[in-house]
Amino acid sequence: MSCPICGEDAAQKYRPFCSKRCADIDLAKWMNGSYAVPSMREIDPDEVAEAVEEALRAESEAPAKKPH
Structure with a gap:
């Protein structure tokens, strides 16, 4: 399986991505609305x-939260 971001082979630890970097890029695309x-x-x-x-x-109307 290849990484959907860069096309490199997927790493078991970050599957389906090849690295944390590509996983973070994908997450950022979801979060910014891409x-x-x-x-x-x-x-x-x-x-x-x-x-x-x-x-x-x-x-x-919710009770005020107390600082820790």
Whole structure:
């Protein structure tokens, strides 16, 4: 099996990647949005706004966290 990032042979420790570097590159692509899972669902702006408001409300109503 070859590394999906650079094409080198995959290392057992980092499979399917050849190294930690290539595994980290792949993770960074997921985290910055370079990779995305397509969705057939249309985004409803009102639904998104409602979800954000609800999350903010829940956060403000949560008990304050004490520092360690």
